[in-house]
Amino acid sequence: MNQMVTPKFGVGAPLRRKEDEPLITGEGIYTGDYQPKGCLHGVVVRSAMAHAKIRVENTADIAAMDGVHMVLTGADVEGHTLPTMARLKQIDGTDHWLPPQPLLCTDEVRYVGDAIAFIVAEDVNTARNAAEMLEVDYEPLDVVISIDDALAPDAVKVWPEHGSNIAFTFGHGSEARADEAFASAHKTVSIEIVNNRIVANYMELRGCVAEFNADSERYKLTLGTQGGHGMRDVICKVLRLDKDKIQVITPEVGGGFGTKAFCYREYPLLMIAAERLRKPVRWTGERMEHFVTDAHGRDNLSTAEFALDENAKILGMRVLVKAAMGAYLSQFAPFIPWVGTAMSSGLYDIPAVFAKTEGIYMHNVPTDAFRGAGRPEAAYLIERLMDKAGEETGLGPIEIRKRNFIRPEQLPYTTQTGRMYDTGDYAGHLEKALEVSDWEGFSSRQADSAKAGKYRGIGLCSYIEACAFPGGEEATVELSEEGNLTLLIGTQTNGQGHATSYSQVVAEKFGVTIDDVEVIQGDTDRVENGGGTGGSRSIPLGLPSVRDASDALVKKVKELAADRLEAGVEDLELESGIVRVVGTDQQVSLAEIVASAGETLSAREEVRQNEATYPNGTHVCEVEVDPETGDVALLNYVIIDDFGVTVNPLLLEGQVIGGAANAVSQALCEHTVYDEDGQLLTASLLDYRLLRAADLSDIHFETRNVPSTTNAMGIKGAGEAGTIGGCAAVMNAVQMALKDGAGVSELIDMPATPLRVWEAIQAAK
Secondary structure: OOOOOOOOOOOOOOOOOOOHHHHHOOOOOEHHHOOOOOOEEEEEEEOOOOOEEEEEOOHHHHHOOOOEEEEEEHHHHOOOEOOOOOOOEOOOOOEOOOOOOEOOOOOEEOOOOOEEEEEEEOOHHHHHHHHHHOOEEEEEOOOOOOHHHHOOOOOOOOOOOOOOOEEEEEEEEOHHHHHHHHHOOOEEEEEEEEEOOEOOOOOOOOEEEEEEEOOOOEEEEEEOOOOHHHHHHHHHHHHOOOHHHEEEEOOEOOOOOOHHHOOOOHHHHHHHHHHHHOOOEEEEOOHHHHHHHOOEEOOEEEEEEEEEOOOOOEEEEEEEEEEEEEOOOOOOOOHHHHHHHOOOOOOEOOOOEEEEEEEEEOOOOOEOOOOOOOHHHHHHHHHHHHHHHHHHHOOHHHHHHHHHEOOHHHOOEEOOOOOEEOOOOHHHHHHHHHHHOOHHHHHHHHHHHHHOOOEEEEEEEEEEOOEOOOEEOOEEEEEOOOOOEEEEEOOOOOOOOHHHHHHHHHHHHHOOOHHHEEEEOOEOOOOOOOOOOOOOOHHHHHHHHHHHHHHHHHHHHHHHHHHHHOOOHHHEEEEOOEEEEOOOOOEEEHHHHHHHHOOOEEEEEOOEEOOOEOOEEEEEEEEEEOOOOOOEEEEEEEEEEEOOOOOOHHHHHHHHHHHHHHHHHHHHOOOOOEOOOOOEOOOOOOOOOOOOHHHOOOEEEEEOOOOOOOOOOOOOOOOOHHHHHHHHHHHHHHHHHHHHHHOOOOOOOOOOOHHHHHHHHHHHO
């Protein structure tokens, strides 16, 4: 008898993504590829002004144009508004006020891009021509664009009925304890810093197709999302529908980064149009629309300060984050700075913390979650402050951190903001990053750069984040009559490689290859429940459920096979689609087992966890600055991370390097600029620079894992980590280069563009 050998496909195997072939050969199906028969096309008429009273003049004439099927204005969809799903308690114990966000504005617009009308026509060009001919009368009103302007005593109010441009005030920690720490401080150190507004710029722009079945009175919505179930539930709130009335289909998604998690106005507008016209209606966004409609990220003005004792041990920390919300509160917007300031104390043992957040209304695009969602902002703030504390105490960036790290023997450790860190060795990954980056040899390299007329700097960031927040993700594994394995799960891949990662576990349990496992996501009719993808939750929450569902189904299969083979369950093994009695030639195929059962076999499990996971690590970045041009070149980048357990090292490395590139792009390039009238000056890729591949150095990545005790498989989550650790490492390196090379003492903010760097050098001269 030939010995069957099972390929190693389980957790830890470095497998290439099985979903890549159709994507790189042009066979992937995206929303833009779907156009049902008789499909009409919609176009949104958007505000050309940041703040104005409006009146739409000639809707009847537009509706009568050849090829135009419908013109919707605010009056036609009155009462339907987009909800804010995150409503939190303020410092005073009250709920914050929620401004209405109508599907279409009726009498006032509040940012450039605000929706005024929706036109449906035979084809997209007819719809665009009709949109251009729609007459909108604007009566301009005053605008506030910056956080400082919005908080000025005489500032125009974005929402006069609210009476303030402060949307909410949240707090973490104890103000009294922090004040006591500062009263007894030997020394204090403080910074004020900007975390710049950024635009997601995923490769695939948003699009959607809505269909309505008059017989069943059900809607079918096809669009790129980060979770169809969540999208369905929000739209049901908007249109006041039962959940069983909507099917959401998500095909391939060309990037999400948080920004595709939200319900935008186009989706319910398309559904309304499809129902009224009894025809499918589609909308596909353009790049400029993306800049002025899709939620922006970051945009914080923050102050932070340390109270230090005589040994530079941190006694207390105070933080004030002013977080731009834009004109409305987007779907999860209040939650972003709240969860961010909960991570204010970073990796450090700080006995007294008070972190306060103010959300600020302004006349620009609303902000919401973008990769990391508050955690990158928190890490950036404390790690820039750490470098300044190291400078002002004379200890430098390494010793100041080592003196204040939470030590392994202190874990589990509950921070003053209520986060419970379970495991880690923070000094350990710092030491490893210093070794790999040859920190000790930097002075020699800096001297070489100086001889060449360049400024060289090296910076680090030791970060921690919270992800895979409490909850679970239901998984169902099915075995069909043909012996095929199918996994149904309600997360949603946006390019992370879910099908490969999940299949590794199923394949390992059943003794098959990953290509023998089909993974179904993105259909709310086929997959009953789902939490979607965001907050690095899919693998930490999804994989334990996949494992347990696989184990449960294997148990069923073995029990059926044991009866058929007249053997004990403990004597059976699964290999290559066969159940066999160990050491014999007695065997039965999976297909035969299902046939004898008379039905598809399945198992459904949901493993829940009660605490977030806490990935952590150290980034070290080395840069060189050209003083003649202000250009910043990355020379070396090292990442040492603790992700608890590595599921697939190839996929993990891709996620981390992609996240780091995201951070470098924000740190050096991405600059969202509004003029004083609220016009977005950087509303295209001609004006808004993104990082290019040639701008990156090689990135060294390795793990130094300590398994999580709060996750059933020890996994900590990794999708956002590169973004969280990157910005501070880059900017601390730039700051050193400018200080040592040109004597720049002022804090430089992101983005460190060539112009901004050059101006800092000139000012220092």
